[in-house]
Amino acid sequence: MTYDDARPIEPQPQSLSTALDSAEAVALVGSRLCHDLISPLGAIGNGVELLAMSGVAMSPELQLIAQSVASANARLKFFRVAFGQAAADQRLGRPEISALLDDLAQGGRLSFDWQAEGDQSRRVVKLCFLGILCLETALPWGGRVTIGTDGNAWRLNAEARKTKLDPALWQILGGAVGAISPAQVQFALLPGEAARQGRQVAWEIDETVAQISF
Helix, strand or coil: CCCCCCCCCCCCCCCCCCCCCCCHCCCCHHHHHHHHHHHHHHHHHHHHHHHHHCCCCHHHHHHHHHHHHHHHHHHHHHHHHHCCCCCCCCCEEEHHHHHHHHHHHHCCEEEECCCCCCEHHHHHHHHHHHHHHHHHHCCCCCEEEEEEEECCCCEEEEECCCCCCCCCHHHHHCCCCCCHHHHHHHHHCCCCHHHHHCCEEEECCCCEEEECCC
């Protein structure tokens, strides 16, 4: 074959083994965003600490920066579990889970009580954290969320003086089709992730209590 006879090699279709489904893509993007943002936020926090150690007075402005960085760090670490990638063999210990929830509660209106003993599959904790984000939308005025097990089932129970009722939004957990905003994406992700783990989401909500189980 001469040079003139050469033809460019046609690109081959991507194999099914390397193609990503939408859930995997969402998890990878979530992990990437959280990973890339945690480092600069940590650097800001370290800078504030160095200023304090050097004798600079913690003015209201510096205190606000420190509190905001701590809050953002806590949210990112929580989001990394809720929206990020979770391998089947990854596990999280109870102290780590409790620490994530304690940090998330700092300065907020919600408190959390993680009652499950021992280490847990990161995939199950991912479900619980997505459930917490769903419950958070029902508790704009504050409340307490308890997370525990009942046999093989997980139950998330939220109690408050008053909940915010949005039946159309909550029905998405049961498979209903509805419009959601970016702040409500957890309602679309939770039932899909539960199904991939062989679980089904159940829920109920009234004026003072909201519950999710799977």
